Structure formats: structure tokens, C-alpha cells
Amino acid sequence: MNNIAIIPLRAGSKGIVNKNRTKILGRPLFCWVLTEAIQSNLDHVYVFTDDKIIQSFIEAEYTWTNKITVVERSAESASDTASTELGMIELAEKLSYGFDHYFLLQATSPLTTYVDINRAISTLKTEGVDSVLSAVKTHRFIWNSRGRSLNYDYMNRPRRQDFEGLIIENGAVYGCTKKSFQKTKNRLGGQVQLIEMEEDTLIEIDSPEDLIMVEQLLKKRLLKNKTPVAAIKYLVMDVDGVFTDATVDYTKDGEFSKTFSFVDGMGLQILRENGIEPIIMTSENSMLVKKRMEKLNIDRCYLGVKDKYALINNMLPQLGVRRNQLAYLGDDINDMANILSVGWGSCPNDATREVANIADIKLEHSGGKGAIRELVDFLIRFNNRV
Incomplete structure (x- = not known):
């Protein structure tokens, strides 16, 4: 048929x-x-x-x-x-x-x-x-x-x-x-x-009133994916505003530089040593990001992704996990559906208001200044308890 x-x-x-x-x-x-x-x-x-x-x-x-x-x-x-x-x-x-x-x-x-x-x-x-x-x-x-x-x-x-x-x-x-x-x-x-x-x-x-009502209903539905929160297997992260302070330097030739934290880089190494794999998912298609992730030996790096929720849905069977076995770190509205629906949804302390209002964890550190390392420490402690 x-x-x-x-x-x-x-x-x-x-x-x-x-x-x-x-x-x-x-x-x-x-x-x-x-x-x-x-x-x-x-x-x-x-x-x-x-x-x-x-x-x-x-x-x-x-x-x-x-x-x-x-x-x-x-x-x-x-x-x-x-x-x-x-x-x-x-x-x-x-x-x-x-x-x-x-x-x-x-x-x-x-x-x-x-x-x-x-x-x-x-x-x-x-x-x-x-x-x-x-x-x-x-x-x-x-x-x-x-x-x-x-x-x-x-x-x-x-x-x-x-x-x-x-x-x-x-x-x-x-x-x-x-x-x-x-x-x-x-x-x-x-x-x-x-x-x-x-x-x-x-x-x-x-x-417009229907939009408001449906958004609340979708929030409620996505939150059902969280329970019960299981041991975290993967940490999915945005880049700009997470690995960086959400700024970029440009020249007449285009994107010139982004600043990354070595403290966060070491955090990802510790993350892997504790059985949690990092996944990078960003809406930007940046060669600078690609090179940095290669340096950090991150294999699962997805650039130019606008609908991150759909891509994660498609990946779940390949990864052999459910959403409650994922953690997510993002800072802006295109991260909201995933922050709501994974085991631990988190954001840096300088995330947008909409994201901060729904995150399970609002980190004390800012993007590019230790937020990843802070979340890594939390996830390791959490997995040791479950």
C-alpha cells in the first residue's frame, strides 16, 4: 500500500x-x-x-x-x-x-x-x-x-x-x-x-490567542518526555552563547574569530571519560566551529541545523536512547523544544528570558565562560546517583 x-x-x-x-x-x-x-x-x-x-x-x-x-x-x-x-x-x-x-x-x-x-x-x-x-x-x-x-x-x-x-x-x-x-x-x-x-x-x-494556548499545551506534552529522568548518555549543545559569549568578529571577508574556553574544552574530555558523549548542534554553518570541534575530537557535529528538535527525533533510534537520557544546553528560542523535552534541559545564566524561564537548570556561569564545565560536573554527579 x-x-x-x-x-x-x-x-x-x-x-x-x-x-x-x-x-x-x-x-x-x-x-x-x-x-x-x-x-x-x-x-x-x-x-x-x-x-x-x-x-x-x-x-x-x-x-x-x-x-x-x-x-x-x-x-x-x-x-x-x-x-x-x-x-x-x-x-x-x-x-x-x-x-x-x-x-x-x-x-x-x-x-x-x-x-x-x-x-x-x-x-x-x-x-x-x-x-x-x-x-x-x-x-x-x-x-x-x-x-x-x-x-x-x-x-x-x-x-x-x-x-x-x-x-x-x-x-x-x-x-x-x-x-x-x-x-x-x-x-x-x-x-x-x-x-x-x-x-x-x-x-x-x-x-494569536490560539497560538498562546497551543504553545502551553505543547509545553505540557513535551515535559512528559522527561519522566522518569534516567542516566544521561548524551549531552547536546548549541555553540553560539554556549561555547562562546554569543559574539563574533567579522572582517570584510566574513566571519573572522570566535572565542572558546579551554576550561569548557577540558570539561568535555572529562564528560567522555565518564561515559557521556557530546553532540554539537548549531544553526550556524561555521568553518571556525567545525575546526574547533575537530580539535576537541567531537565526531557528532551538526552545522546549519534550524530544526534541532526534528533532527534529534531522527537520531534517537540510531543512538539507542530516549529523550529522557539526553541533556541539552542552549541559550535561545530555537533550543526551547529540546530544553523542555530532554532529561535535563539547561541554559547559561545569560540565556534569553524565554529559555531561562523553562530550563530545568539555569547555570551560574555564562556562555563561553564555564557554563559547559559547570553542567558537566552536575551531570557526572547526577549519573553517579541514579
Whole structure:
């Protein structure tokens, strides 16, 4: 079975400017569902967009997977008035309907997980239905604008545990067979089956207020990865603001110098001697950093990484660890998702306010001035206790 998904992303957005690129916990909105799609049992994911910035980001960032293709959508299907189905039809025709099952994933539902996607795939494959959609069971009492209760008798108000409630479409995941889509040209058709998702996934991002609520829900979800904290096997570190004081000297020819601490360098040697391996992950593609990490004999050095959370997710099976066996040291917003989700998330004492507010450990030392060595000492003591 060839299971493909489309993630449609428009460059224009009226409610929230550049909505699909808006940062949530330091990651562009669309990255949350895209990462889960990569991790799922989908065979291929097509990001269907007219946004050149998103296209460039994906093509540069996800070189570690062959599961994603960016397809440019037409101006017609990217217009304010175009339906999502128009985009789905356009892509299906570009692919000459070369799929068995066709899934629609929405970037505005960033709480979608690979488990939800896999359940949709499994349902469509094994249940003999024509289409599936994700939904949420809610126990809220519903009224219409004329003051009539729609789903309960207010004169005999039921207890929550006795109330069946309602099933509400949450706009996160849809799927259909090729036959169904060719016949209906719609995401749903024929016999439809529901897959139930968590109640908090009912929120779709349409307003700035939605962004705030979803960010808090994502924080709560990421924190679940921490427990129970296990012995740390790897320490993942940013570079600028961690190895350095976040400054760089430039000449007319470009980047000239960064300053690194020998105390921190010795700390990494001690770290390895105690069974914890360092990993470097930085958004900058710096030859100075590359040379310094070679000098420190650090093999796992990843340069030019914007979506660090996705790359770590991809590395976990190779490393043979879970997130609670990682420590992370970062200082800025693109480190937030990892700081929240690893066993020990930490930051130097001069990190940005947003990062300092969520870190498990706010170190006493600054970036480039002993922060790494301080964290190394902590992790060794911690591992000796667990």
C-alpha cells in the first residue's frame, strides 16, 4: 500500500501574518506536524506550498530524510477563496494518482502526533472503509443561537460520567482511498470512520490567542518526555552563547574569530571519560566551529541545523536512547523544544528570558565562560546517583 500525505501551506494569511512560519517554542508552526509525519508510517509526505521561504527551509533542513518532497502549488489553489480540495486535486493530478491512500494533514493542528497518523493509516487499511477523519469527544453542553439545548435536557442535567457527549471534527487528519477521491474529489466520501484524538487537539490555530494556548499545551506534552529522568548518555549543545559569549568578529571577508574556553574544552574530555558523549548542534554553518570541534575530537557535529528538535527525533533510534537520557544546553528560542523535552534541559545564566524561564537548570556561569564545565560536573554527579 502506498500511503501519501499532503500538507498544504499558503504564503498568505489574513488572521495571522505568515501563520505557517510563526514560531511556537522556537519552531515554525508547520514543523510540528511535518516532524510527526516523517516519524509516522506514511510512505511519502508532500508539502504543497507557494511560500518560497518554506520551500527553501525544508530543502535545506531535512536532508536527512528522503520522505519529503516540496511541490509548488498554483496561484489558483493558493488563493484566499480556494478550497483545500482544490489543492488536493492539483497534487493528485501532478502525481497521476500514483497512490493507494491519500491523507490530508493540517499545519494548524500542531498537536497531531505520529500515533494519530498511524491510527488513520491502519483504520483505512484494515477496516474496509472509504475514508477516515480525526475527531474529539467532548462533554460540553451545546446550545443554538435561539436558546435551545441541542445535546441534553437542561431540566435533567446529566452527570459528566453519565453523559455521552458529542464527537466533533478537529481538522487534524483526514484520509481516503484513491477510488474514493477519484469519485468524490473530496477528502471524505463513502463509508466514513472516525479516529478519536485527545480533547486538547480540538484547538485549531486561527488567531494569536490560539497560538498562546497551543504553545502551553505543547509545553505540557513535551515535559512528559522527561519522566522518569534516567542516566544521561548524551549531552547536546548549541555553540553560539554556549561555547562562546554569543559574539563574533567579522572582517570584510566574513566571519573572522570566535572565542572558546579551554576550561569548557577540558570539561568535555572529562564528560567522555565518564561515559557521556557530546553532540554539537548549531544553526550556524561555521568553518571556525567545525575546526574547533575537530580539535576537541567531537565526531557528532551538526552545522546549519534550524530544526534541532526534528533532527534529534531522527537520531534517537540510531543512538539507542530516549529523550529522557539526553541533556541539552542552549541559550535561545530555537533550543526551547529540546530544553523542555530532554532529561535535563539547561541554559547559561545569560540565556534569553524565554529559555531561562523553562530550563530545568539555569547555570551560574555564562556562555563561553564555564557554563559547559559547570553542567558537566552536575551531570557526572547526577549519573553517579541514579
